[in-house]
Amino acid sequence: MSLFYLAKNKKCSALAAACASALLLASCGGEQTAQQGQALPVDVYTVSTIDVPVVSRLTGRANATRRAEVRPQVSGVIQKRLFTEGTDVEEGTQLYQIDPAIYQAQYDSAKASLSSAKANLHAAKLRADRYRTLLNKNAVSRQDYDDANATYLQAAAAVEQAEAAVQTAEINLAYTKVYAPISGRISRSDVTEGALVSAQQASPMTTIQQLDPMYVDLGQSVEDHLQMRKGLESGRFKISGGKASVDIYFANGDKYPYQGTLEFSEVSVDETTGMVNMRAIVPNPHNVLLPGMFLRGDINEGVVPDAVVVDQNAVTREAAGVSYVMVIDSENKAQRRNIKIGTNYEKYFVVTEGLTPGEKVAVSNLQKLRTGTVVSIVDLPDSAEAAEGTAAPATQQQGQ
8 A cells, every 4th residue: 555655656746846847947938038029118208399487486475565654743632533444545534633722722822923023023124224224324323223233134033933933833733633644455543532642652553555566575595596597697598578477376276366577686685584585566456465465476487498308207316316217219229318307397307418309218117127128119209399388387496
């Protein structure tokens, strides 16, 4: 019985060895076939040139174009408040009435003093004229005439002083009526009827802000600001119309319907933030934008003419910051090429160095591609010109 089982086991072992050999030969043959089989199929993109708009996406806040803090110019008790809080007021509209009694009395007193001074002037003039006649007849001394003429001149000066006092009293009386210095939206009143206010006090009575148009102050890093200026000076960026337009977005991402215009940039850098302030002026006919509102502004800095672009799927980025593509040469072999990237343009990268128009780069099977790999092109996507005019503007980023 043992000899039977031993013979049976030997037959099974021989059969297993034969099967293993067959599988090994099949595996080796398959691997050899894979190595000597068809070329690796890949999709390619043809490098092209298009005009790429350049946009800086910045954040900032809205500010009123004009802002006036209303303060009293005379002291007194508030008798009336003549406006409704939160409404629009016109320049010259009376806002408050300060008790005018004391200033009316000062004005009346100044007018009385002026009348007295004018009477003294009249008497001094008559005396000076009389002494002049008598002097010509040698009826009075020269000294008496000089004294009379000096008295006349002093009376004339007193009249001018009294007139200035009347004018001052009249101005102070007019200041008891507090008017709106500008047109705009008025805020809440910080004083009520019966409150005592002082001339040129530190705290305002109320504030008026002009909300149409509005300023939007955006912060741009020094590096991006220098890059923008360098691009404009070198001609790499071209702005149409002389001023850059600005698209405004709310914090939730909704776009504001009116486009603004870049007015100016600060000549200094904010030491606390290290940013350069960029100010845009934006129409605000419906008062949707409010002072202090957080906004995003996309500054359309210009256009990079004939920029070299490549499909983003063709670019591989390494941890060290190196970017490269696999270029397909005339023999349908893949070659690694390091490139430098500038801005991004929808599904494209703007290439600043490393590629020339007309070259073909692989956009698929990048994990399997190595330098020298033979490929077969299975698809040729449309060039970038087909997408020109429909793609979103480019946004600035640091070159790699």
